[in-house]
Amino acid sequence: AKTADAVLLIDSPAFNLPLAKAMREAGVKAPITYYILPQVWAWKPKRVEKVEKFCDxxxxxxxxxxxxxxxxxYVGHPLLDELKFKKExxxxxxxxxxxxxxxxxEIIRLMPIYREVAKDIKDKEKLLVIPPFLIDKVAEFYGDVSEFNIVNEAPKALYESEFAFVCSGTATLEAALIGTPFVLCYKAKAIDVWLARKLVKVKYAGLANIMYDFMGKGALHDELIQEQVSALNLLNAYKNCDKDKFLTGCNELRAYLKHGSSVNVAKFLMPSRQE
Known part of the structure; x- marks a missing residue:
């Protein structure tokens, strides 16, 4: 690392913050860029001091x-590099x-409810989105998938679908930026949720809703958390969804995020090539 021209740290603060500190103490002179900053707006605000101390x-x-x-x-959001398409x-x-x-x-807790919901939704093709790295573990992780057609490209599935049931995470923002109406579903160990409610300082679980909150707007999509995750509640969210607002939401979020991030991050690493 001492001979590097630049250092790029990406996300993962539990790994990258000690690494940045160790590099500084070892005398690394290369500028350190931290990309995808720790979510101090949600929890662990003390990380701000460490990031600003050790990173350029x-x-x-x-x-x-x-x-x-x-x-x-602000360099932009990586999903806007990836998601070149949206619903019109x-x-x-x-x-x-x-x-x-x-x-x-997550999968083990949600799949029994998803199966029940899928059986109750008639005359629709049900797409079960499985990450490519789990395609060989369908039986072990997902159980009976006879109600579903298995696909492994989340953005494509979201674009083709008229509605989506989405576990919390990046996929909720993908759905919002594509313009697909959806409901967030999150079910975890009781102790994990108890800790999250004690430590996490944001009102919502979904990134689109968190952004809307920082914009001073109400929630874009429904969130069903823990005991709220039932087949009945999921079906009601599907049947009662105000789908029109997702097209507006898609455009508002894209305007808020402006552009992708890859080009601007590269400028930090190669400042001499900036135009």
């Missing part, structure tokens, strides 16, 4: 990071997407 460039992917970091520079109008595709997450604990 703070490359933020959320416009409101600048409220919490004195040197954060609502579609009745007769497809419904089910995204149960990528962690085994």
């Amino acid at each position: 460039n703070l490359a933020s992917i959320l416009p409101f990071d600048e409220k919490f970091y004195s040197r954060a520079v 109008k609502l579609i009745n595709s007769s497809k419904i997407a089910f995204l149960p997450g990528s962690r085994r604990s």
Whole structure:
């Protein structure tokens, strides 16, 4: 690392903050860029001091990071590099997407409810989105998937679907930026949720809703958390959804995030090539 021209740290503060400290103590002179900053707006605000002490460039992917970091520079959001397409109008595709997450604990808790919901939704093609790295573990992680057609491209499935049931995480923001109406579903261990409610300082679980809150707006989508995650509640969210607001929400979020981040991050690493 001592001979490097630049250092790029990406997300993962539990790993990257000690690494940044160790590099500084080892005398690394290369500028350190931290990309995808720790979510201090949600929890662990003390990380601000460490990030600003050990890192030269703070490359933020959320416009409101600048409220919490004195040197954060908003570079854009990586999903806007990836998602070049969005819905221009609502579609009745007769497809419904089910995204149960990528962690085994999430999948095991959501799949029995998703199966029940899928059985109750008639005359629709049900797409079960499975990450490519789990395609060989369907039986172990997902159980009976006879109600579903298995796909592994989340953005494509969301774009093709008229509605989606989405586990909390990046996929909720993907759905919002594509313009697909959806409901967030999150079910975890009771102790994990208890700790989160004690420690996490934001009102919502979904990134789109968190952004809307920082914009001073009400929630874009419904959130069903813990005991609220039942087949009846999921079906009611599907049947009673105000789908029109998701097209407006898609455009508002894209305007808020402005652009992708890859080009601007590269400028930190190669400042001599800036035009």
